[in-house]
Amino acid sequence: MSSKSPSRGALLVTSATSVLIFLLIWETACRSGLVDPIFLPPPSAILGKAIAMGNEGTLLANILASARRVMIGFLAATAVAIPLGILLGTSVFGRAAFNPILSFLRPLPSMSWIPLSLLWFGITETQKYSIVFMGTFAPALVYVIEATRNIDPLLIRAAQNLGASRWNVMKEVILPGSLPQILSGLKVILGLAWTCVISAELVAAREGLGFLIMNGKEFFQTEVVVLGMVLISVTVLITDLCFRAIENRVLRWQK
Amino acid sequence: MTDMKNATNGKNDSMISIQGISKHYGDFEALQHVDLNIRQGEFVVLLGASGCGKSTLLNLVTGFDRPTSGRIVVNGREVTKVEPQCGMVFQQYALFPWLNVLDNVAFGLKMKGISKTERHATARRFIEMVGLKGFEDKYPSALSGGMRQRVSIARVLANDPDVILLDEPFAALDAMTRQVLQDELLQIYEKSKKTIIFITHSIDEALLLSTRMLIMSARPGRVVTDIVNDLPMPRNAQVQLSPRYNELKSQIWDTVQAEVMRSMQATSH
Amino acid sequence: MDITRRQFIGGAAATIATMATGMPLGAAAANPTIKYGGSAWLGHYPAYLAMTNGYLKEMQLEQEWQSFGTSSSRMSAVMAGGIDIACTGVVSALALMARGAKQFSIIAIPENFGRVEGLFVKGGVKNIAELKGKKIGVTFASSAHLLVLDLIAKAGLKADDITVLNVPAPELPAAFQAGQIDAAAAWTPQFDLIRKQPGVTLLADDTQFSLYKSFNVTPGPDVLIVRKAFAESNATAVKSYLTAYFKATALLRDHPAEAAKPLMKLTNLGEADQVGAVKGADWYSREQQAGLLKGQYVEGLQKLAELLVAHKQIDKAPAVKDWIDPSFI
Numbered sequence: 089m090s091s092k093s094p095s096r097g098a099l100l101v102t103s104a105t106s107v108l109i110f111l112l113i114w115e116t117a118c119r120s121g122l123v124d125p126i127f128l129p130p131p132s133a134i135l136g137k138a139i140a141m142g143n144e145g146t147l148l149a150n151i152l153a154s155a156r157r158v159m160i161g162f163l164a165a166t167a168v169a170i171p172l173g174i175l176l177g178t179s180v181f182g183r184a185a186f187n188p189i190l191s192f193l194r195p196l197p198s199m200s201w202i203p204l205s206l207l208w209f210g211i212t213e214t215q216k217y218s219i220v221f222m223g224t225f226a227p228a229l230v231y232v233i234e235a236t237r238n239i240d241p242l243l244i245r246a247a248q249n250l251g252a253s254r255w256n257v258m259k260e261v262i263l264p265g266s267l268p269q270i271l272s273g274l275k276v277i278l279g280l281a282w283t284c285v286i287s288a289e290l291v292a293a294r295e296g297l298g299f300l301i302m303n304g305k306e307f308f309q310t311e312v313v314v315l316g317m318v319l320i321s322v323t324v325l326i327t328d329l330c331f332r333a334i335e336n337r338v339l340r341w342q343k
Numbered sequence: 344m345t346d347m348k349n350a351t352n353g354k355n356d357s358m359i360s361i362q363g364i365s366k367h368y369g370d371f372e373a374l375q376h377v378d379l380n381i382r383q384g385e386f387v388v389l390l391g392a393s394g395c396g397k398s399t400l401l402n403l404v405t406g407f408d409r410p411t412s413g414r415i416v417v418n419g420r421e422v423t424k425v426e427p428q429c430g431m432v433f434q435q436y437a438l439f440p441w442l443n444v445l446d447n448v449a450f451g452l453k454m455k456g457i458s459k460t461e462r463h464a465t466a467r468r469f470i471e472m473v474g475l476k477g478f479e480d481k482y483p484s485a486l487s488g489g490m491r492q493r494v495s496i497a498r499v500l501a502n503d504p505d506v507i508l509l510d511e512p513f514a515a516l517d518a519m520t521r522q523v524l525q526d527e528l529l530q531i532y533e534k535s536k537k538t539i540i541f542i543t544h545s546i547d548e549a550l551l552l553s554t555r556m557l558i559m560s561a562r563p564g565r566v567v568t569d570i571v572n573d574l575p576m577p578r579n580a581q582v583q584l585s586p587r588y589n590e591l592k593s594q595i596w597d598t599v600q601a602e603v604m605r606s607m608q609a610t611s612h
Numbered sequence: 613m614d615i616t617r618r619q620f621i622g623g624a625a626a627t628i629a630t631m632a633t634g635m636p637l638g639a640a641a642a643n644p645t646i647k648y649g650g651s652a653w654l655g656h657y658p659a660y661l662a663m664t665n666g667y668l669k670e671m672q673l674e675q676e677w678q679s680f681g682t683s684s685s686r687m688s689a690v691m692a693g694g695i696d697i698a699c700t701g702v703v704s705a706l707a708l709m710a711r712g713a714k715q716f717s718i719i720a721i722p723e724n725f726g727r728v729e730g731l732f733v734k735g736g737v738k739n740i741a742e743l744k745g746k747k748i749g750v751t752f753a754s755s756a757h758l759l760v761l762d763l764i765a766k767a768g769l770k771a772d773d774i775t776v777l778n779v780p781a782p783e784l785p786a787a788f789q790a791g792q793i794d795a796a797a798a799w800t801p802q803f804d805l806i807r808k809q810p811g812v813t814l815l816a817d818d819t820q821f822s823l824y825k826s827f828n829v830t831p832g833p834d835v836l837i838v839r840k841a842f843a844e845s846n847a848t849a850v851k852s853y854l855t856a857y858f859k860a861t862a863l864l865r866d867h868p869a870e871a872a873k874p875l876m877k878l879t880n881l882g883e884a885d886q887v888g889a890v891k892g893a894d895w896y897s898r899e900q901q902a903g904l905l906k907g908q909y910v911e912g913l914q915k916l917a918e919l920l921v922a923h924k925q926i927d928k929a930p931a932v933k934d935w936i937d938p939s940f941i
Binding site: 124125126206207210211212290291292293294299303305306307308309310 | 682683684687691704707708710711712713747749752753775776777778779780783786787790791792793925926927
């Protein structure tokens, strides 16, 4: 009996079929009256809404609005967290100095920053970016510090032995060496950034997926709510794939 | 057989001067009062059982560690920090996995601020010297252990250090690769005339490579025997089968044996 | 948008017991507890007063007060069975009715509040056209929101000419004062807070709403609703509730100063402001309900539903009268 491991095609078909079956059950449950559409709309209603919004042009506008806020906040947080994290990862005193602040910031959910951010930035897009930033900065920093400290100390020694200054060690060894771990941590942080955007869009937003969900809820348009959720999932999936592509390019050297 | 007569000669052309070095880790005496002079162009092999301080001594010479007492002077400059004048080849290769062979070998030159074209050209020469021409674009993960060690050697050589230190560089390789690399190392030594300190467990390796052998003992770590290796170069099969070879070997063997027994007794509780 | 309503619900507490959290089943006819969904909005004044002034106790009823920040959250609680009676802005109810939700009925209209909701501006702005290109802050999916949309439409402007931002009610005063928005549309108590800010004028209030003149309907009138499942098993209790409820509206109408005192605890307004808020609404009596629940007012609500559709707030207009249940009056 030959033990053949299943082909990729077979696995793909299995996944697709299970999704289809799930959607069918869902659709029938709603149509048969088993589930009140106010509480859970059928997939057909959600698709219908998506098409309607697509024709209006609002679908893409909402996705892009949220995506923009996520990206800017996330990139800002990363831009600060990576260099700062590498610095702190290499300095015992730096860590001792920064740890109290970090421990204070880390557990704060992004929503708790809304009142302060409104005072500081008013009802602007900057206020939204700041929510995403505050929600992702501390965890990103922790990831970078961890990744930095996980570098094989032998590599640092080798670099020093080859004449690298403290600055060069950070730039030429620690940065590229910790990149794999940083990038995998950033994937998680990106997902986190999306949850921040939702809470950011609770106040003073006119478009965006979080706004879509909140507004749909106000008018009991549950299919809009679910559509918003689906769109968030899909968008995160797509950004994840892009991330992977970047990872593969940058981390070519890993087998 | 504690013979220091050759060691204390010629303080003037000394490349490495180890003066009264001791290293303690708490109660543990890794090195106790080591006094040593290594002249330019010597191929010194440190021989001894595990834990006798060989690696510790090397780390002190490179500046990775500070001695508890005493000082080390390399090429007229006291060792106070890590400097490229003592290039180290590690047992685990320590190649930068995100750089290809060419960039790895050129690393030290980049640190010196040398331009890209120039350092790449220099690196290529050394890559060819260790027999890896054509592999410049490969990443370390694609190379075998022996090839990685060659890159490591090329990397150190390209930096043109005064001293090359090797900490059991071939221990992780299979016998055939080891033999090839030993040959290559000897060729490089003969061509470049660098001062080399080499650590090994193997008496045969010591006899094959060295011009001088220092046998070390543990607890406390110190140099027990200092022997000149007067076997002629090149150390071909004929030399390796000669009576003088066996003579030296038996001379060392007993000392090494005794030290190994002593350290085994000390560790077996 | 919340409207405080009181409905007297007599009868068995058994239904409440099964829905409530840990209510003993044995608490039968004596003092059934009604779960009321309220807030600091004036529509809830009658329900609050009926509780604090003992009118409910006189009818052998107890009331458990639960606060909700938005109409939609209150209505969600009703749908889920956690709230029995509530005053709500009709917009939320209409949204649910448009979806065919049958879990509740409209049983009374507590008041008409044309003058405690409006659009404020600064710097001597005289009409809404001057706000072109500026920012108006309002809580979305509320009566104030519809007022803003209506005012913009009436001025002949397009939706995009003015930036309308979603600002939760409690944030409006601060945002307006800090200049983050150029105009703010709010209802009491934020209405009173904003009015006090320096340099602020009231550009328009609900009396300028397009449906107000013909139907006396504000952009988000309050209706008192009851959860159908609760009403079916506690019909007498509901009737008794309404008795106490309208005793409170009578107090609010005839003796506003006296009514204001206990209300200050609910709203945290100063005494003068509280009296002003009470006086800002026309409190209906029980006798007026019959006329309201059957006649022109309902037609006005229907027109309101159609207006919401026109402004794309809801998908379709439900037949409002299908949800009206005058049997408890």
